[in-house]
Amino acid sequence: MKTAIYPGSFDPVTNGHLDIIERASKIFDHLIVGLLNNPKKNYFFDLEERIFMLREATKHLKNVEIDAFDGLLVNYAKMRNTKILIKGLRAISDFEYEFQMALMNHKLSSDIETLFMMTNQQYSYLSSSVVKEVAAFGGNVDQFVPPVVAKMLYERFNKQSREKSDTETDDVYTESLEDYYGLLLNGKYFDD
């Protein structure tokens, strides 16, 4: 049985990720979507939420498993008995980083192979970061992410706005909203 791992942060999963998952699941008997849980990283959605969204979005794909890992990806691959890593490439700009990671992973474990799949052209501009930014400023993200993700993004941003307006005076609210968007724009949650 041919198994591969498609690793990532998926914070949150986008239609671009889903396109890679669907195509890879047709090539391999078993595809493991491995969510990195790095305690040092500031995720926008916690691990349980990211797992939930991925499970919902892939429930039509019977050979796809959603799992989480921490530490080195090569160790996780060994533990899951596979040597194949799948990565999506959106643009030339992705290449340098992915090339470095593929070489490092190969150096760490010489039997590991990274296979790159070109993103479908219609998703080449998509990233989790851009989607979060659109949602943060009240934009519609329905065409960029699976329905469950859109729902969770709207809920999260609406709840945060409501909580702030319920508990703070107008001045403080405006100030903290600016701080909040400042954090967003400075990349606190946007490093994918």
Ligand code: PNS
């Ligand atoms: O979706 P992302 O955040 O671009 O995914 C990055 C990921 C999870 C594939 C990468 O950060 C990773 O493999 N992290 C695990 C640690 C590791 O093995 N690093 C590679 C050697 S430096």
